[in-house]
Amino acid sequence: MKSIVALIILFTLSFAxxxxxxxxxxxxxxxxxxxxxxxxxxxxDDPAYEKIxxxxxxxxxxxxxxxxxMVLSSRLEEYRSICPPTSQRLYFATxxxxxxxNRDAAVGAFFWQKGRPNLILNAKKLxxxxxxxxxxxxxxxx
Amino acid sequence: xxxxxxxxxxxxxxxxxxxxxxxxxESIESLLGSYAKRADLSEQTKRESDGYxxxxxxxxxxxxxxxxxxxxxxxxxxxxxxxxxxGLSASFYAPYQPDPPAGMRVYINDRILYTPFxxxxxxxxxxxxxxxxxxxxxxxxxxxxxxxxxxxxxxxKMYTKDPERENTSIIGAVAGSYGSSELYGYTxxxxxxxxxxxxxxxxxxxxKESSYNSSRLSRDKESTNFYTQIDRGRHSFxxxxxxxxLDTFLGQSPHLDPLDPHTSxxxxxxxxxxxxxxxxxxxxLHLSRNSSDHYDASRSLLGIYQSxxxxxxxxxxxxxxxxxxxxxxxxxxxxxxxxxNSLGVQAKTGRFTFKETYLDGIPYNIPSEFDxxxxxxxxxxxxxxxxxxxxVVGSIKGDRYFMDGDIRDYTxxxxxxxxxxxxxxxxxxSFLFYGSFAPEAKTLFENRxxxxxxxxxxxxxxxxxxxxLTYRHQKHETSLLAARYIKKDAIYFNGSSYYNFExxxxxxxxxxxYIYSFPGAGRFKADIWTNLQQPHNSLPNRNxxxxxxxxxxxxxxxxxxxxxxxxYGPGLKPGWDLEGTVTYRPSxxxxxxxxxxxxxxxxxxxxxxxxxxxTGEVTRANDLDIKDRRIWIGMEFQF
Numbered sequence: 001m002k003s004i005v006a007l008i009i010l011f012t013l014s015f016a017x018x019x020x021x022x023x024x025x026x027x028x029x030x031x032x033x034x035x036x037x038x039x040x041x042x043x044x045d046d047p048a049y050e051k052i053x054x055x056x057x058x059x060x061x062x063x064x065x066x067x068x069x070m071v072l073s074s075r076l077e078e079y080r081s082i083c084p085p086t087s088q089r090l091y092f093a094t095x096x097x098x099x100x101x102n103r104d105a106a107v108g109a110f111f112w113q114k115g116r117p118n119l120i121l122n123a124k125k126l127x128x129x130x131x132x133x134x135x136x137x138x139x140x141x142x
Numbered sequence: 143x144x145x146x147x148x149x150x151x152x153x154x155x156x157x158x159x160x161x162x163x164x165x166x167x168e169s170i171e172s173l174l175g176s177y178a179k180r181a182d183l184s185e186q187t188k189r190e191s192d193g194y195x196x197x198x199x200x201x202x203x204x205x206x207x208x209x210x211x212x213x214x215x216x217x218x219x220x221x222x223x224x225x226x227x228x229g230l231s232a233s234f235y236a237p238y239q240p241d242p243p244a245g246m247r248v249y250i251n252d253r254i255l256y257t258p259f260x261x262x263x264x265x266x267x268x269x270x271x272x273x274x275x276x277x278x279x280x281x282x283x284x285x286x287x288x289x290x291x292x293x294x295x296x297x298x299k300m301y302t303k304d305p306e307r308e309n310t311s312i313i314g315a316v317a318g319s320y321g322s323s324e325l326y327g328y329t330x331x332x333x334x335x336x337x338x339x340x341x342x343x344x345x346x347x348x349x350k351e352s353s354y355n356s357s358r359l360s361r362d363k364e365s366t367n368f369y370t371q372i373d374r375g376r377h378s379f380x381x382x383x384x385x386x387x388l389d390t391f392l393g394q395s396p397h398l399d400p401l402d403p404h405t406s407x408x409x410x411x412x413x414x415x416x417x418x419x420x421x422x423x424x425x426x427l428h429l430s431r432n433s434s435d436h437y438d439a440s441r442s443l444l445g446i447y448q449s450x451x452x453x454x455x456x457x458x459x460x461x462x463x464x465x466x467x468x469x470x471x472x473x474x475x476x477x478x479x480x481x482x483n484s485l486g487v488q489a490k491t492g493r494f495t496f497k498e499t500y501l502d503g504i505p506y507n508i509p510s511e512f513d514x515x516x517x518x519x520x521x522x523x524x525x526x527x528x529x530x531x532x533x534v535v536g537s538i539k540g541d542r543y544f545m546d547g548d549i550r551d552y553t554x555x556x557x558x559x560x561x562x563x564x565x566x567x568x569x570x571x572s573f574l575f576y577g578s579f580a581p582e583a584k585t586l587f588e589n590r591x592x593x594x595x596x597x598x599x600x601x602x603x604x605x606x607x608x609x610x611l612t613y614r615h616q617k618h619e620t621s622l623l624a625a626r627y628i629k630k631d632a633i634y635f636n637g638s639s640y641y642n643f644e645x646x647x648x649x650x651x652x653x654x655x656y657i658y659s660f661p662g663a664g665r666f667k668a669d670i671w672t673n674l675q676q677p678h679n680s681l682p683n684r685n686x687x688x689x690x691x692x693x694x695x696x697x698x699x700x701x702x703x704x705x706x707x708x709x710y711g712p713g714l715k716p717g718w719d720l721e722g723t724v725t726y727r728p729s730x731x732x733x734x735x736x737x738x739x740x741x742x743x744x745x746x747x748x749x750x751x752x753x754x755x756x757t758g759e760v761t762r763a764n765d766l767d768i769k770d771r772r773i774w775i776g777m778e779f780q781f
Binding site: 018019022023025029095096097111112113115117118119120136137140 | 168169176178303306308309698
């Protein structure tokens with residue numbers, strides 16, 4: 001049933017990019033800019049990000065947070081003991097409340113609020129880690 | 143209105159056209175804009191195969207700072223926004239004529255905004271706040287009759303905010319011209335079992351006052367609106383309570399010399415919705431109660447009634463009506479081969495009770511056995527995918543209306559066939575629609591019990607053939623729509639009864655549309671449209687022309703919107719409505735906006751007249767503003 005519905009929905013979408021692929025591009029752009037590398041190993045436990053990175057050439061999803069350059073989660077505090085944040089392993093929140101709770105560790109957050117997707121980059125953390133981002137991110141640093 | 147504010151508003155409107163820095167398509171801002179657009183809730187709810195569609199997304203509504211639905215209606219092609227002599231939204235208003243049964247239908251989620259006696263509740267909801275609405279879909283040209291229980295030329299579907307996408311609490315305040323004000327707030331919460339939204343709004347809408355025949359004409363409206371939505375897995379619950387007071391402009395005064403007519407009202411709604419996408423089952427149950435207390439008075443004469451001995455005139459009236467509406471639906475969707483199909487049954491019942499009726503302070507008993515209508519509808523819809531580029535759509539619906547008292551029952555049939563071609567660059571949609579529509583309860587009631595007729599008008603029937611061709615290339619989209627709308631047995635009022643007009647009414651509709659999508663968020667849109675109504679033996683040519691230019695964009699911390707709407711109708715001065723909005727978001731916590739509407743003071747005006755029921759003397763009031771020249775200033779805090 002889902003396949004026909006998907007076909008009919010796709011039929012009406014004028015072959016535009018799917019939201020998940022754009023979301024993956026956004027995370028890819030942010031992650032590579034933060035880490036200043038061309039490929040980032042990323043770990044996520046958020047169901048909203050499940051299998052969305054497969055087509056994103058700048059991101060490789062890992063099965064364990066210990067292998068990751070970036071941990072993407074709405075429960076970041078659960079990783080503090082097993083995969084603590086370092087300059088080589090960045091924390092990125094997927095909910096605003098989790099970002100606020102882990103502001104000392106998270107370098108940023110990407111989440112829905114007030115009906116819009118929001119990107120926040122943590123100015124204090126960027127300074128602490130001496131991360132210099134391209135100017136296109138200036139509007140998102142707070 | 144302060145002159146400097148008006149000048150500032152005009153200046154910002156003009157600036158909107160010129161501020162347009164160039165973004166690379168793949169900048170982070172552009173990516174975020176594309177994501178917001180493609181992940182918008184409307185992408186999950188809109189049904190392109192159901193008709194010709196305009197979507198006002200959440201970001202569109204935010205940029206426009208929409209304060210009420212009426213602001214959207216005037217941006218719908220082929221529609222001229224108008225207000226009745228009671229100062230209520232009525233796009234198809236014509237003095238003394240009934241609302242067309244297939245005019246405009248408005249829904250919030252699955253709920254039709256409807257009252258059993260007065261029919262379409264757009265009259266009221268067109269003026270109310272919209273802070274709990276996420277996005278609006280407008281289907282026009284008699285879209286699929288399966289969108290709701292009643293087919294219509296225009297179907298407006300409003301969807302409420304999704305608590306999971308809000309994740310915030312908001313309070314806001316708005317102040318506007320003539321002393322208008324609005325206070326609102328909402329909060330959302332999410333837990334492991336689901337989510338919820340709670341919304342509250344108080345609106346004190348003062349309109350520009352005018353006077354006529356030494357009478358003060360007021361359309362002020364005051365309302366309090368509470369809405370909550372609770373989502374629990376496959377179940378969703380809604381409660382809405384609205385109360386308020388409306389100054390009803392000219393009232394029913396035949397000499398247009400009203401004495402402060404007004405209506406107090408309350409609206410209560412409770413709804414349950416169940417959706418199981420795995421099994422393809424959707425169902426809902428809606429209950430509503432509407433109470434309205436109408437006071438009307440006139441300096442001279444308000445009306446006449448027949449007593450046992452003679453006709454008696456009166457100059458004031460008070461009427462309280464309570465209306466109950468229940469509707470339920472169950473729909474099953476399934477796939478067969480390459481088709482997506484759905485079958486469903488809908489039922490609704492409406493009851494109305496007249497209470498506390500007084501004419502000149504004397505109790506008056508309204509003679510009627512008609513106080514309830516019940517409708518049962520069966521519908522089926524199928525979309526057959528021929529291949530990756532072509533789809534055929536079809537739907538059929540049958541309704542049986544059971545009327546109480548000696549009003550006749552009605553059987554309605556409607557069907558729709560469509561063909562859609564989409565190659566990515568070229569899109570064409572063609573539809574053929576036929577439907578019959580029952581007169582509204584108020585029409586049937588008045589015909590029998592006010593005008594003493596012994597029979598009821600027949601159904602009104604509509605036949606529409608339409609086609610739209612769209613060409614899309616990169617950020618550009620251009621389209622041409624042509625339609626012929628044939629209305630048969632149209633219901634009219636001739637001064638002593640409602641009857642079916644014997645001539646067919648034929649309207650040819652043309653629309654040219656151009657859209658440029660800015661990288662990321664925003665667009666420029668231009669529409670030019672016309673309704674060419676062929677003349678009849680007894681009706682003159684009534685062509686209507688319109689054009690809309692609409693610019694909407696987000697730039698850094700600013701949201702910008704400006705629109706110019708032109709409408710020309712028979713016997714009226716052309717209307718130019720320029721509006722502009724600038725929203726500034728200096729931080730995540732605060733946003734500020736300034737909005738000007740009818741900035742030029744040249745928006746469309748309307749004519750009204752009254753007929754003395756004794757002498758037949760006609761009193762006219764022409765060129766009364768429908769839309770005030772107005773400035774809004776607002777501030778919103780987010781927690």
